[in-house]
Each structure stands twice: as structure tokens, then as C-alpha cells.
Amino acid sequence: AQSVTQPDIHITVSEGASLELRCNYSYGATPYLFWYVQSPGQGLQLLLKYFSGDTLVQGIKGFEAEFKRSQSSFNLRKPSVHWSDAAEYFCAVDSDSWGKLQFGAGTQVVVTP
Amino acid sequence: DTAVSQTPKYLVTQMGNDKSIKCEQNLGHDTMYWYKQDSKKFLKIMFSYNNKELIINETVPNRFSPKSPDKAHLNLHINSLELGDSAVYFCASRDIDTGELFFGEGSRLTVL
Numbered sequence: 710a711q712s713v714t715q716p717d718i719h720i721t722v723s724e725g726a727s728l729e730l731r732c733n734y735s736y737g738a739t740p741y742l743f744w745y746v747q748s749p750g751q752g753l754q755l756l757l758k759y760f761s762g763d764t765l766v767q768g769i770k771g772f773e774a775e776f777k778r779s780q781s782s783f784n785l786r787k788p789s790v791h792w793s794d795a796a797e798y799f800c801a802v803d804s805d806s807w808g809k810l811q812f813g814a815g816t817q818v819v820v821t822p
Numbered sequence: 823d824t825a826v827s828q829t830p831k832y833l834v835t836q837m838g839n840d841k842s843i844k845c846e847q848n849l850g851h852d853t854m855y856w857y858k859q860d861s862k863k864f865l866k867i868m869f870s871y872n873n874k875e876l877i878i879n880e881t882v883p884n885r886f887s888p889k890s891p892d893k894a895h896l897n898l899h900i901n902s903l904e905l906g907d908s909a910v911y912f913c914a915s916r917d918i919d920t921g922e923l924f925f926g927e928g929s930r931l932t933v934l
Contacts, residue, residue, distance in 0.1 A: 741921055747863075752826075752912060752925040760921065797863060808853055808916040808923055809878055812865040 715813035730785040732800030741803040742783040795820040826926040834932045842899045843929045845913030853916040854896040
């Protein structure tokens, strides 16, 4: 069955430390891949996306993600987190390019001083 | 200007009532969506319209009826509300060139 897995439900990181959020997908072909962020009480904002080409993609707010076909992964990274990065992060795939996104369960990021 | 706007932002109602959530986008996109986020923050697509025509209809109870009067609006009407309908409902529209979905801020529905 097609699925999107975010293994980490909750991550706590110190301000200034690096952050990596994991995402694995299970689809027959390479889907469109997205990372969205949801701040408390807010909608979802796109951080970055991968459709094809360079497997390392840069996004907003200093985030980047690397697509690894062999591992069916699309992990999100940030070298140095800020307190404002505390939020819920969702990985999503669009398997048929119609915008029918399938989301992972989300990873809640807590940033400590 | 808010790109995708939803009203109301909060809605508290009794079981059995009928309610509507409205969504408008000013981005000029042809495709709009409704997603539901449950209490565990899991997001799932419900419906999608492309230029006023229904193109995605997931397994949603037929108490839920989307309506798109024009391509800038997609409303969601829910009949005979149940406790399990309590959730945050997100509207979104899609930029066909970039594939990006733009989400509204959500409408939190609480059924008592």
C-alpha cells in the first residue's frame, strides 16, 4: 500500500543545533515530494518540494532536503535551528500530480533555549 | 491580502445541526481542495474541484457536500453533524505550474 512515514513523532532540539527530520515513502514511481510546516493555530506553509533534477533542494527559512531514491527517503535538514522553528512538520507526496497529497503523521519540533 | 481565506475560523455546534464553511482564493488557481485534520493532526484529502468540477472525492460520508459556485470559491456543507466530525478543515488551492498547494488557516469545527 502507498504510504508516507515520518518515524519521529516528537523531536526536541536546542536552539542553534542542527535538525534532521526523516521521511520515507512507499510508491511505485518517484512521486512529487513536499515538506510543509504548521505553526500553532496556523495553516500549512510550503518549505520546499522535489519534482525532479538535483536531489538536494533548498527551501525557505534555511531548510534543505535530500531525495534519495535508493532509500525512498526525503529528509529535511536545517544546520542551525531558531526558536521560531518550533512547529509541526509534515512530509507529503503527490503520487498522481493532481495535488492529492498524502501526508505523513507529522513531527513536532520543540526548540529549547 | 490573504491568498486562501476560510470562514468561519471557529465553529462550535450541536450534534445533528447543519453547518457550512466557506473558502475563497484570490490566486487565480483553477484547482481547490478540502482537507481534514483530525485530533492527532493527521491530514487527509476530502475533495478537489478543478474549475468548478469535482475531480477528487475520497471516501467521505455523503453528509459532506462541497459546492463550487466559481473557480475562486469552494464551500463545504455538512449535514447532521456528528461528534466525529470535530476537526480542523483546511481549504487549499493549487498552482498548476509549480504544483504547490496554498492552504488557508483552517476552520476548527467542534461538535458537542
